[in-house]
Amino acid sequence: MREVGTRDGTIRLGQFLKLADLIDAGADAKQLLAEHDVRVNGESETRRGRQLVRGDVVSVDGRAVRVG
Template sequence: MPAPQDVPIRDESIRLGQFLKLANLIESGADAKAVIADGLVSVNGEEEVRRGRQLHEGDVVEIGGISVRVSR
């Protein structure tokens, strides 16, 4: 699998739903809710079902075989 692409954030942390949108992995917040609820998103290799999960620098989010890493 290719190395995750870095996606910079402005603050110390970001919520998972917001990050998916920032990284252009989904179209809208409603999409975030659906893909997360369906168990299609993992954080650091573990399925994540909380849209409000706080992500920090270095966290790796994966959806549909695409990996992105939170960077500052």
């Protein structure tokens, strides 16, 4: 599993999706969350403002990335 580091260990889901190259632009987060299976720590998530912390695992259609 790939790990993507953040400056202070916390980041919002929409920002993380962009940082992890799971979307091309931050504006794409809303559409991705509406149309794809996005999970945080195994639970379905639809809020792009969800606060993530170091160690959280975000998966989109089976591709998983850990917050570092």
